[in-house]
Amino acid sequence: MSSSSTGKPTSSGSESDPQATVDQRKRRRMESNRESARRSRMRKQQHLDELIKQAAQLDEENQFAKLDLENAILGARVMELTERLQSLNSVLYMVEEFSGVAMDIPEIPDPLLKPWQLPCPSQAITASADILPY
Numbered sequence: 001m002s003s004s005s006t007g008k009p010t011s012s013g014s015e016s017d018p019q020a021t022v023d024q025r026k027r028r029r030m031e032s033n034r035e036s037a038r039r040s041r042m043r044k045q046q047h048l049d050e051l052i053k054q055a056a057q058l059d060e061e062n063q064f065a066k067l068d069l070e071n072a073i074l075g076a077r078v079m080e081l082t083e084r085l086q087s088l089n090s091v092l093y094m095v096e097e098f099s100g101v102a103m104d105i106p107e108i109p110d111p112l113l114k115p116w117q118l119p120c121p122s123q124a125i126t127a128s129a130d131i132l133p134y
Contacts, residue, residue: 089108092105093105
């Protein structure tokens with residue numbers, strides 16, 4: 001037996017066939033493993049993308065739930081304050097009736113029918129160049 005430049009012994013054609021078959025199997029197995037790993041990475045990336053999308057959707061739903069809760073709280077507060085204002089107006093009507101002094105008592109709109117007409121002080125909105133971040 002003689003040795004080639006690669007350090008592997010060379011032999012007759014009948015002995016090299018099994019080695020070539022083993023090398024071919026190794027090569028096919030390596031290619032198959034690479035392809036399997038590539039598919040696995042793709043599935044992992046798709047799963048990650050789906051989880052990111054789902055997290056964004058849940059975050060958005062959570063924001064809507066928070067806003068709904070805040071809206072319900074504010075609506076209850078409006079009703080409470082409207083009832084208190086109606087109570088105070090009733091007292092003012094009694095004072096006006098018993099004292100004989102005319103009082104300017106504003107009408108309170110129903111917050112459920114026309115919530116945009118709730119009594120609130122009108123204030124001018126002022127802006128300056130300092131509030132803009134540009």
